[in-house]
């Protein structure tokens with residue numbers, strides 16, 4: 001979560017967590033560790049390696065603790081864990097992690113489906129989780145989901161997103177990531193709301209944008225956010241991804257496409273594009289994912 005020059009961008013790779021959490025076949029620890037180590041070798045400096053949610057809610061993430069303990073950690077790389085509550089935080093810290101991502105929604109119904117809490121209860125819970133994480137010297141980022149629309153309630157009032165972001169920063173979060181959980185945002189809507197963020201918070205420096213690609217607009221939406229000064233982008237190698245409690249949330253913005261967009265504008269990320277392309281091929285070849293349906297302008 002370093003400050004960036006205007007010609008730099010930072011990619012927060014969510015593949016091992018958001019990318020895999022929706023997959024029904026549980027990947028072995030060895031495969032997850034290989035994926036994470038390949039991503040780091042490609043130059044990614046922020047990798048979300050998994051989550052410490054209830055294993056019954058998301059079985060794919062049950063082995064995150066072992067994954068965390070097995071990876072060979074590299075200096076200068078932040079290995080992130082997604083946690084919903086204090087129990088998740090304790091599990092993450094016990095597994096040796098010090099970069100913590102918390103999450104809540106901006107719509108009541110999605111929040112209840114996702115974490116079994118009202119928005120008010122989540123805010124109360126996250127104030128304690130963030131406080132405890134900061135007191136344990138962890139770095140904290142916070143996701144706000146459904147910012148451009150909810151699968152259950154439809155339109156979301158963006159003023160509520162801003163209020164929640166204000167609260168999460170006041171609890172001690174260092175960065176807020178705006179989640180288009182079901183990939184429903186459109187470029188002008190994204191641009192307008194990103195401009196509201198910059199207007200309210202003075203800049204987009206402490207924000208990231210987290211896009212899903214339901215309608216093939218994730219890359220265009222990333223560009224819309226870029227135009228408003230956003231430089232922190234979440235993405236997933238191969239475009240894997242989806243939220244199990246958000247029907248219609250397929251892949252995340254594909255890391256390889258994001259890299260191509262940024263490099264076409266001479267924006268530096270220090271991530272090797274050949275290596276990320278190769279990781280996507282490896283996922284198909286060796287892990288057995290079919291990524292052909294994920295949108296990509298790889299061959300254009």
Ligand code: HMG
Pocket residue numbers: 018021051052053054055057058084085087088089091103114115116143144145146178179180181182210242243244245
């Ligand atoms: P709950 O049932 O309300 O939990 O679930 P509870 O607090 O009532 O506790 C019930 C039992 O669960 C207790 O055990 C707890 O100890 C245990 P018992 O006493 O009955 O034996 N428990 C846990 N066990 C392991 N790890 C934990 C944990 N917490 C409680 N962390 C809960 C609440 C939050 C746990 C559940 O709803 C849950 O796990 N939800 C996670 C859903 C999820 O992972 N969704 C996907 C990630 S979010 C996402 O994808 C969106 C994002 O990408 C951004 C975007 O796209 O917008 C981030």
Ligand code: MG
Pocket residue numbers: 018179181210212242243
């Ligand atoms: Mg997501």
